[in-house]
Amino acid sequence: MPSNLIESSQHIVLIAHKNPDADSLGSACAFYSYLLRSQKKVTLFCVTSEINPNLAFLPWFDKVTDRFPESADCMISFDCGSFARLGITREIPLxxxxxHISNDFYGSENIIDTSAISTTEVVYDYFVANGVKINGKMALSLYAGLVDDSKCFSAPECNAKTFAMAQSLLEQGSDHAMCIEWLYRRRSxxxxxxxxxxxxxxxxxxxxKLAVCEVSLSLLEETGASAAECKSVLDEVLGMRSVQAAILKVELPKGGTKLSLRTDGTVDASKIMKHFGGGGHVSRAGTFLKQDNYNELVENIMVMITKELV
Structure with a gap:
């Protein structure tokens, strides 16, 4: 059934998490297309002012704003395991x-499916269950998140439902070549x-068994790379024969350190990152550490990972 909150609200804000990926922003864009059919006011919001340009192919990308509207009476978050990932302080129905398996159910309503390979799959199922017609823009948005979170259909979580959804979205107007071009081939x-x-x-x-990559502020400045552009290395490192877990430590320009962990399933990445205030999935997770104590915490994380490696 359609959400009661959606039915009763007049101005709905669709929220992609900080530094959004194709799954978070794609889900929000698909829902934006859907809600445009109603007589409600809809805003696409992300607290990050400079979003990864590789996502510019998504429909409605140019509609995303980092200013939260005062008149909003409902929020919908996409692919956010915790309220902190939204980057806001407003307290209205959500x-x-x-x-994410680590989601802490912070919403007034929670539509969570931890068996789904992507949040776009959760949104797709919502549309199908409620008889929502999926147009070309919605199909492209949903397909982008599916491609990204399935690692271009190479993740072990891929199953028959994954490919059935992909087929359906392609038949409804998605563009596979465009998604691959923008998400995997357009590199700076x-x-x-x-x-x-x-x-x-x-x-x-x-x-x-454990690979460690560290990115200092000086390295970011030297190369001109963003923190988001560093993460793609993790999946390649995890492909090494001996490696069961790979961790990336990135010093952020505004302070603090971002940790990203990838595993082959031997180590539960979500469990470890949740222990340090983060979260994610069994094979990929992350957290943010404050600048004043991150060295000690990183060492603790390394110890925890090492103990669980076979």
Whole structure:
């Protein structure tokens, strides 16, 4: 059934998480297309002012604003495991749509499916269950999130439902070639520079089972890369024969450190990151550490990972 909050609200804000990926923003864009059919006012919001330009192919990308509207009477968050990921302080009714196993059910209504490979799958199921006609823009938005979170259909979580959804969205107007071009082939010079340096400086611990990549502020400045452009290295590192877990530590320009953890399933990344205020999935998770105590915490995290490696 359609959400009661959606039915009763007049101005709905659709929220993608900080530094959004294709799953979060794609889900929000698909829902934006859907709600435009109603007589309600709709705003696409993300607290990040400079969103990854590789997501510019998504429908309604130019409608995203970092200014939260005062007249809003309902919010819908997409792919956000915790309220903090929204980057806001407003307290109005909230619908929480997500697939993270670490989600803490912070919404007034929670539409959570931890078996879904992406939040766009959760949104797709919502549309199907409520008889919503999916147009080309919605199909492209949903497909982008599916491609991104399934690692271009290479993730072990892919199943028959994943490919059935992909087929359906392609039949309804999505563009596979466009998604692959923008998400995987359009790389900046800065991202290539940081990638090479990270491979060169990478450390292998625990008999080669744990790979560690560190990005300092000076390295970001030297290459011109953003923190988001560093993460793609993790999946490649995890492909090494001996590596069961790969962690990336990035110093952020505004202070603090972002940790991203990828595993082959041997280590529960979500469990470890949640212990330090973050969250995610079994095979990928992350957290933010404040600048004043991150060195000690990083060491603790390394110890926890090492103990669980086979």
């Amino acid at each position: 619908i929480n749509i997500d697939h 010079l800065a991202s290539l520079r940081i990638r090479g340096l990270l491979f060169k400086q990478m450390k292998l611990l625990a008999d080669g």
